[in-house]
Amino acid sequence: MTQVNAYETGRADFQLSAKGLVIPYSVFALSGLPGETLELTIRDTTSGAKFQYRFGESIQTVTAGKPFGVKLPALPGTYPLRLERAADGHTMKLNLFVMQPASRVVKGRLNGYRIGDYPQATGKKAALYPKPRGFIKLTEDNGSTQLSPHFTLAQFPSKQASGYPKYLIVRERLVLKLELLLEELNLSGKPVKGFVIMSGYRTPFYNAAIGNVPFSRHVWGGAADIYIDDSPKDGMMDDLNGDGKINVGDSRWLYDFVEKLYGQTFYEPFRGGLGLYRSNSAHGPFVHIDVRGHRARWGH
Structure with a gap:
């Protein structure tokens, strides 16, 4: 190893x-x-x-x-x-x-868990946003199941208030991308133990409740909003750029690091969106990544 x-x-x-x-x-x-x-x-x-x-x-x-x-x-x-x-x-x-087949979703619910209704994509969007085939069941007992060496199932469910079981989608390509970014950070000399997944999968119900666009990559399990919280472990982004402050400069540092990987052959399978987000009253700075298959940038 x-x-x-x-x-x-x-x-x-x-x-x-x-x-x-x-x-x-x-x-x-x-x-x-x-x-x-x-x-x-x-x-x-x-x-x-x-x-x-x-x-x-x-x-x-x-x-x-x-x-x-x-x-x-x-x-x-x-x-x-x-x-x-x-x-x-x-x-x-x-x-x-x-997975639980998507056909078992009845009136927007799967075994009582609120999924909502997936938007109907038309035209060119139809191939990019197919209806999900199924959902992974998350219980109180299987949350520690490893998706990969550094990520578990419990890190990715929709943030809506609910009991168990919950249901979610996590694209394997997204998990591979997260692992690759973690490895590249460490190879660069930036010791990082892992990412906080501030937002992974979102049900269409929750996505609409927070006012996000209907075709968010989160709704298809292919996106994650992340930050690094290793030292100190305090629920906020670390001071990545070393200026003694926790602000957009730190999410910009992470954004720029990810951006530099684009164009390299080993990174081609992980092309996707990259977004920069500042702090507000609800959260600290973070970066959005996804695996949509083509380049998209915002916030920088």
């Missing part, structure tokens, strides 16, 4: 291709619908390396470079899958979320 100062990247010794993404981490979460088959391919520097995967009662042997399918259970929930390289025992854990 690669280490930068006290920060560990959480990278595995092999990679996995799934859902059009390359997953390099020792723990990661994927989601799908009941009974759906996830197509996976192990990427390893040793051609033809053998791996075992354990999923429920099943133990199968697979070969690096050859696709294989994993059929998800019929019952929504969280299911662990373990991949192990036969030669040396190096592992990767997948947390597989079997």
